Amino acid sequence: FTMAAGGGAGNKTYSFKVVLLGEGCVGKTSLVLRYCENKFNDKHITTLQASFLTKKLNITGKRVNLAIWDTAGQERFHALGPIYYRDSNGAILVYDITDEDSFQKVKNWVKELRKMLGNEICLCIVGNKVDLEKERHVSVEEAEGYAESVGAKHYHTSAKLNKGIEELFLDLCKRMMETAQAEERAKGNGASQSTTSRRGVQIVDDDPQAATAAGGCCSSA
Amino acid sequence: GRLNIHCSGLGSTSDDTEVREVSSRPSTPGLSVISATSEDRGKTEDLRSECSSDFGGKDSVTSPDGEELSHGAHHSLASPASQADSLLAMFDPLSSGEGFSTGTIVRPKVHYARPLHPPPDPPIPETCALGQEPRYSLFTPHCLAQAELEHTKQRHSYPDRLVRSRSSDIVCQGRRPTSDPGLNRRAAAEERDPAGHFSMGPSSSPSKDSLKGEERKDSDEEKSDRNRPWWKKRFQSAIPKAPIAFRKRDRQEKDDVGHERVPQDDTLSRNSQAQAAEDILDKYRNIKRTSPSEGHVNVLCTELCGEEGLHDEALQNMSTDDLPDSASQTAQQHDSSKFSFSDAKKKLRLALCSADSVAFPLMAPATTRNGLPDHTDSEDNEIVCFLKVQLAEAINLQDKNQMAQIQETTRCVSRFDARTCRKLLAAIAEDYRKRAPYIAYLTRCRQGLQTSQAHLERLLQRVLRDKEVANRYFTTVCVRLLLEHMEAKSLDFIKAFQGCTASDDKTAAVEDFLRYLYGAMAHDAIWQYASEDQLQDAQMAIERSVMNRIFKLAFYPNQDGDILRDQLLQEHIARLSKVVTANHKALQIPEVYAREAPWPSAQSEIRTISAYKTPRDKVQCILRMCSTIMNLLSLANEDSVPGADDFVPVLVFVLIKANPPCLLSTIQYINNFYASRLSGEECYWWMQFTAAVEFIKTIDDRK
Numbered sequence: 001f002t003m004a005a006g007g008g009a010g011n012k013t014y015s016f017k018v019v020l021l022g023e024g025c026v027g028k029t030s031l032v033l034r035y036c037e038n039k040f041n042d043k044h045i046t047t048l049q050a051s052f053l054t055k056k057l058n059i060t061g062k063r064v065n066l067a068i069w070d071t072a073g074q075e076r077f078h079a080l081g082p083i084y085y086r087d088s089n090g091a092i093l094v095y096d097i098t099d100e101d102s103f104q105k106v107k108n109w110v111k112e113l114r115k116m117l118g119n120e121i122c123l124c125i126v127g128n129k130v131d132l133e134k135e136r137h138v139s140v141e142e143a144e145g146y147a148e149s150v151g152a153k154h155y156h157t158s159a160k161l162n163k164g165i166e167e168l169f170l171d172l173c174k175r176m177m178e179t180a181q182a183e184e185r186a187k188g189n190g191a192s193q194s195t196t197s198r199r200g201v202q203i204v205d206d207d208p209q210a211a212t213a214a215g216g217c218c219s220s221a
Numbered sequence: 222g223r224l225n226i227h228c229s230g231l232g233s234t235s236d237d238t239e240v241r242e243v244s245s246r247p248s249t250p251g252l253s254v255i256s257a258t259s260e261d262r263g264k265t266e267d268l269r270s271e272c273s274s275d276f277g278g279k280d281s282v283t284s285p286d287g288e289e290l291s292h293g294a295h296h297s298l299a300s301p302a303s304q305a306d307s308l309l310a311m312f313d314p315l316s317s318g319e320g321f322s323t324g325t326i327v328r329p330k331v332h333y334a335r336p337l338h339p340p341p342d343p344p345i346p347e348t349c350a351l352g353q354e355p356r357y358s359l360f361t362p363h364c365l366a367q368a369e370l371e372h373t374k375q376r377h378s379y380p381d382r383l384v385r386s387r388s389s390d391i392v393c394q395g396r397r398p399t400s401d402p403g404l405n406r407r408a409a410a411e412e413r414d415p416a417g418h419f420s421m422g423p424s425s426s427p428s429k430d431s432l433k434g435e436e437r438k439d440s441d442e443e444k445s446d447r448n449r450p451w452w453k454k455r456f457q458s459a460i461p462k463a464p465i466a467f468r469k470r471d472r473q474e475k476d477d478v479g480h481e482r483v484p485q486d487d488t489l490s491r492n493s494q495a496q497a498a499e500d501i502l503d504k505y506r507n508i509k510r511t512s513p514s515e516g517h518v519n520v521l522c523t524e525l526c527g528e529e530g531l532h533d534e535a536l537q538n539m540s541t542d543d544l545p546d547s548a549s550q551t552a553q554q555h556d557s558s559k560f561s562f563s564d565a566k567k568k569l570r571l572a573l574c575s576a577d578s579v580a581f582p583l584m585a586p587a588t589t590r591n592g593l594p595d596h597t598d599s600e601d602n603e604i605v606c607f608l609k610v611q612l613a614e615a616i617n618l619q620d621k622n623q624m625a626q627i628q629e630t631t632r633c634v635s636r637f638d639a640r641t642c643r644k645l646l647a648a649i650a651e652d653y654r655k656r657a658p659y660i661a662y663l664t665r666c667r668q669g670l671q672t673s674q675a676h677l678e679r680l681l682q683r684v685l686r687d688k689e690v691a692n693r694y695f696t697t698v699c700v701r702l703l704l705e706h707m708e709a710k711s712l713d714f715i716k717a718f719q720g721c722t723a724s725d726d727k728t729a730a731v732e733d734f735l736r737y738l739y740g741a742m743a744h745d746a747i748w749q750y751a752s753e754d755q756l757q758d759a760q761m762a763i764e765r766s767v768m769n770r771i772f773k774l775a776f777y778p779n780q781d782g783d784i785l786r787d788q789l790l791q792e793h794i795a796r797l798s799k800v801v802t803a804n805h806k807a808l809q810i811p812e813v814y815a816r817e818a819p820w821p822s823a824q825s826e827i828r829t830i831s832a833y834k835t836p837r838d839k840v841q842c843i844l845r846m847c848s849t850i851m852n853l854l855s856l857a858n859e860d861s862v863p864g865a866d867d868f869v870p871v872l873v874f875v876l877i878k879a880n881p882p883c884l885l886s887t888i889q890y891i892n893n894f895y896a897s898r899l900s901g902e903e904c905y906w907w908m909q910f911t912a913a914v915e916f917i918k919t920i921d922d923r924k
Binding site: 025033049050051054067069070071072073074076077079080083084086 | 809862863865866905908911912919
């Protein structure tokens with residue numbers, strides 16, 4: 001099973017690549033560790049690394065293999081982005097609700113992803129650390145409004161409290177399955193149409209309106 | 222005369238010493254001291270026959286006991302009193318051990334075979350010698366106690382016990398372990414050795430009598446008066462000196478000097494014991510004469526009665542319905558009460574051993590202090606209260622077996638008065654304590670076994686690894702043979718490959734040829750019975766061979782252009798490595814990880830990449846470097862699991878410092894010939910590697 005092949009119909013196992021993007025210190029690693037190992041700052045974690053984790057799911061009778069790719073979030077590695085998110089089925093864009101800059105970073109990622117991958121990729125914008133609600137610097141309305149405007153879904157999570165994480169991944173998987181099924185149907189109809197559209201470069205304006213017009217596939221899920 | 226103690230183990234007799242030679246002490250006709258030597262096994266038959274001839278078969282003792290028994294016998298038997306005691310002691314376990322102790326039999330046996338753990342049981346004989354009191358309290362109980370202890374051994378409670386035992390109970394403890402195994406094996410011994418079985422009846426009966434005498438203060442018999450002070454004195458005097466004797470004995474045991482040590486250890490007690498021993502022996506002989514032919518069931522009964530007789534007159538008031546039909550004709554009312562005491566003890570111990578030992582300490586005070594108001598009528602004693610709690614739990618868990626057991630135990634115990642109950646508890650506690658050394662010994666054995674097991678597992682790993690390497694090599698040789706037959710085809714392929722210009726064509730050509738070779742292998746005679754793993758190894762070997770032959774062409778498709786490009790990057794990295802440190806602004810490796818810089822093991826992994834010719838092997842090399850880095854990072858920071866944020870800067874640093882040659886060509890090569898086969902985790906680390914190389918290209922090499 002290759003990562004990129006989004007899957008197919010029937011009993012076939014879906015294999016999805018999900019890339020974790022976001023500034024350093026927003027809790028990408030904690031998020032994925034909490035999801036895959038149900039651990040948070042645990043001294044007894046058996047996992048030696050949280051860069052590449054996999055999770056097997058069964059969603060409405062269909063098996064899903066989720067490969068979660070962690071990426072370096074430091075600004076100086078931003079240029080490596082295209083290598084990271086190439087062939088991804090989904091992207092989880094994490095920001096820290098107490099850190100306005102990290103949300104700005106997410107916006108940059110969204111722009112880039114939409115530009116490079118179009119609507120093929122399911123975007124999740126995740127406001128992490130909701131346990132620090134008192135120190136919130138990114139308003140809920142702003143974040144959710146932005147997510148909707150770019151055809152992404154917004155989630156509030158806390159790796160520390162294990163809040164919202166399960167829902168986030170489950171939802172993402174369902175959306176990726178829908179996208180994969182749609183792609184499958186498209187393939188059935190018009191041969192290699194989907195591949196060209198995927199590789200094609202879309203010009204996305206900075207204006208959220210344009211992005212909304214372009215998006216829609218993901219937000220509908 | 223000699224006493225032959227025949228030990229038969231259950232199923233494990235063959236590896237242990239079964240027979241101890243008993244050397245008789247001059248002063249005691251007919252009694253003998255056991256010297257335990259493993260070489261004696263061969264003499265078993267001789268000794269047995271010897272014994273039977275000496276005593277008309279009646280004196281030979283068949284004991285289930287194994288080595289331990291012999292150890293014990295060593296010392297103590299030198300003195301007449303001790304001889305008698307030990308003999309009696311041997312019988313006791315037999316009688317009580319039947320039925321319930323068999324479950325635990327096997328374990329001690331196993332341990333003994335280990336050279337690492339010299340039998341810890343030497344103390345046993347001495348304790349036997351020390352007094353009858355330890356004997357009865359210990360032996361009958363410990364069948365039960367054994368099960369209980371085995372059970373509790375794994376829990377936290379027992380170390381506690383161990384400590385206690387060391388300080389005060391050493392003398393008695395020693396014996397305990399020894400006798401247990403014997404108990405277990407008893408049944409087997411009896412079946413195997415009819416002669417021994419036969420003789421048991423007589424031997425055990427004396428003990429009963431003497432014990433009875435002790436117990437009954439008011440009894441008219443002189444014996445009882447004599448006996449009581451005797452054992453008491455002995456027991457007490459023995460305690461202080463016990464540790465020394467214990468140690469001494471231990472040492473001696475190692476030297477295997479059975480007979481010599483006896484005098485030393487037992488001198489103190491011998492005098493006082495001598496008289497009593499004589500009495501006991503007299504009894505023993507008398508009874509033997511009268512009831513030599515009684516079956517072992519009979520023996521069991523009398524034995525039990527004898528032992529338990531010590532406990533109280535009060536018991537005599539109890540009902541006799543517990544007395545088995547097979548009880549000896551000599552068994553009287555008081556005998557039955559004693560039996561019921563031991564029977565109750567046995568059942569209570571079973572109940573205890575299945576009780577939750579963690580909740581146990583909480584339970585007892587609760588019952589006594591607050592009571593269980595609903596259940597605590599005046600007739601209920603502490604034990605019954607406890608049993609009711611247990612019963613409630615068993616009912617709750619619907620453990621029918623347990624329910625029946627507890628109900629029966631309750632029935633037995635509820636007939637006792639408070640005093641008897643206290644005695645019952647005291648007897649059980651005593652048993653429990655005295656078994657501590659045995660438990661300690663078992664623990665040590667288990668530790669030893671686990672160490673051995675770990676060692677064996679490691680050895681197995683090594684062997685398996687060797688096997689793997691050997692198999693691989695064998696496969697490689699077979700592949701070479703295969704390819705030799707296809708030399709012409711290979712040459713054709715190389716020529717065709719040289720002709721290719723587009724990288725797609727080259728990839729396709731290699732894939733086609735490999736597929737062709739795999740197919741040829743599948744049809745080759747020598748590969749018909751190859752396993753899946755072997756076929757996979759063979760495919761890798763084929764790929765290596767093929768890629769080796771076209772390596773230059775495949776690795777440098779543009780020849781000088783590629784080589785030049787690699788050199789440029791290498792020079793760039795060489796310049797970088799002079800200026801780049803862990804806290805370089807392009808890396809900013811956190812302090813917590815930077816302490817481990819420069820990760821030499823990861824560097825040495827990646828430096829070997831040129832040695833690998835196939836793209837698969839190169840990717841594996843890169844993977845090893847990445848996992849080395851990850852392992853080092855997770856070692857460095859215990860507080861969190863390293864993620865990509867931590868990993869990427871370090872990877873970049875390692876690549877800069879290691880500066881492996883031909884980086885760009887390597888990436889191109891793998892992309893051309895392996896990209897389609899990359900999957901899962903391999904894919905991720907490969908991505909990180911290429912990203913890091915890309916990043917290195919962008920780092921400014923000026924200071």
